[in-house]
Amino acid sequence: MDHEADAFRTDLMTITRFVLNEQSKYPESRGDFSILLSHIVLGCKFVCAAVNKAGLAKLIGLAGETNGEEQKKLDVLSNEVFVKALVSSGRTCILVSEEDEEAIIVEPSKRGKYCVVFDPLDGSSNIDCGVSIGTIFGIYMIKDSGAARLEDVLQPGKNMVAAGYCMYGSSCTLVLSTGSGVNGFTLDPSLGEFILTHPDIKIPKKGKIYSVNEGNAKNWDGPTAQFVEKCKFPKDGSPAKSLRYIGSMVADVHRTLLYGGVFLYPADKKSPNGKLRVLYEVFPMSFLMEQAGGQSFTGKERALDLVPKKIHERSPIFLGSYDDVEEIKALYAAEEKA
Ligand SMILES: O=P(O)(O)OC[C@H]1O[C@](O)(COP(=O)(O)O)[C@@H](O)[C@@H]1O
Numbered sequence: 001m002d003h004e005a006d007a008f009r010t011d012l013m014t015i016t017r018f019v020l021n022e023q024s025k026y027p028e029s030r031g032d033f034s035i036l037l038s039h040i041v042l043g044c045k046f047v048c049a050a051v052n053k054a055g056l057a058k059l060i061g062l063a064g065e066t067n068g069e070e071q072k073k074l075d076v077l078s079n080e081v082f083v084k085a086l087v088s089s090g091r092t093c094i095l096v097s098e099e100d101e102e103a104i105i106v107e108p109s110k111r112g113k114y115c116v117v118f119d120p121l122d123g124s125s126n127i128d129c130g131v132s133i134g135t136i137f138g139i140y141m142i143k144d145s146g147a148a149r150l151e152d153v154l155q156p157g158k159n160m161v162a163a164g165y166c167m168y169g170s171s172c173t174l175v176l177s178t179g180s181g182v183n184g185f186t187l188d189p190s191l192g193e194f195i196l197t198h199p200d201i202k203i204p205k206k207g208k209i210y211s212v213n214e215g216n217a218k219n220w221d222g223p224t225a226q227f228v229e230k231c232k233f234p235k236d237g238s239p240a241k242s243l244r245y246i247g248s249m250v251a252d253v254h255r256t257l258l259y260g261g262v263f264l265y266p267a268d269k270k271s272p273n274g275k276l277r278v279l280y281e282v283f284p285m286s287f288l289m290e291q292a293g294g295q296s297f298t299g300k301e302r303a304l305d306l307v308p309k310k311i312h313e314r315s316p317i318f319l320g321s322y323d324d325v326e327e328i329k330a331l332y333a334a335e336e337k338a
Pocket residue numbers: 098119121122123124125213247248249250275
């Protein structure tokens with residue numbers, strides 16, 4: 001029996017312990033954020049289990065419903081899981097999900113002071129082939145949850161109090177920032193606990209990878225085409241960058257955060273505002289990137305300074321290593337001057 005107990009490491013930093021430690025830094029805190037996050041974590045565990053057995057449980061394929069785009073069964077299931085988890089936390093007042101046309105205003109008796117914007121299942125085009133997908137979330141805190149209004153979520157991303165994503169890949173990894181750095185936790189399936197495995201993530205200042213759907217190249221604007229050309233054929237004697245593109249923002253951004261480089265989904269003639277949604281894709285990923293020492297740019301401004309007018313608004317995005325994004329900003333500035 002003794003050898004079993006040895007396995008129990010008292011220093012095991014689970015995400016729950018981590019968040020409670022963070023909370024203890026704010027003596028006035030009532031624990032609302034920790035409770036909210038524990039419900040998000042539960043949602044991620046539930047969706048992770050569903051993703052792992054998607055093929056077995058007939059969760060592959062279309063749901064036969066749309067949100068303006070064809071919804072996959074796992075899109076619908078993940079959305080139901082997170083809406084239920086967030087409302088049952090009793091800590092939210094407004095929810096914005098990619099899968100719901102309208103914002104969800106939580107009934108007054110179940111309200112709390114947080115607004116949560118989320119993409120319940122990111123990378124839908126990769127579900128049926130079992131390639132890494134994920135969940136993305138951002139959290140705002142509002143003063144008066146009693147009077148919760150849509151305007152309370154149409155705020156700049158820099159006003160968020162926390163952001164994160166959970167990647168369902170070869171392992172299940174939850175990456176979180178509460179505004180003081182970025183930490184990564186890996187789900188230990190035997191314990192059912194997220195364990196701190198990537199403390200204080202810092203993105204390399206410059207990377208060797210660029211990540212973009214080159215299939216759209218013929219429709220790109222000048223600065224984007226020039227930047228990708230520089231990645232492939234650098235004129236300063238530096239080695240060419242490698243192209244890596246999974247087609248799931250969570251997975252492409254996760255790799256960028258750990259290895260460095262740049263992920264971009266630019267505007268193009270076909271999609272003048274790009275493809276990715278400001279509130280629940282661009283903002284959370286930009287918040288994490290800045291917290292890890294990188295940066296995020298729209299082609300015009302710092303992504304977190306954007307003020308969205310609609311909940312499903314899209315924006316071009318260039319995010320990643322500080323120096324790589326600086327290069328892109330310089331190309332757009334030069335075009336502006338020209
Ligand atoms: O197939 P494309 O045009 O390269 O787009 C891929 C992008 O679209 C997305 O799948 C959009 O997100 P959803 O899957 O949540 O709709 C991103 O994850 C990904 O970065």
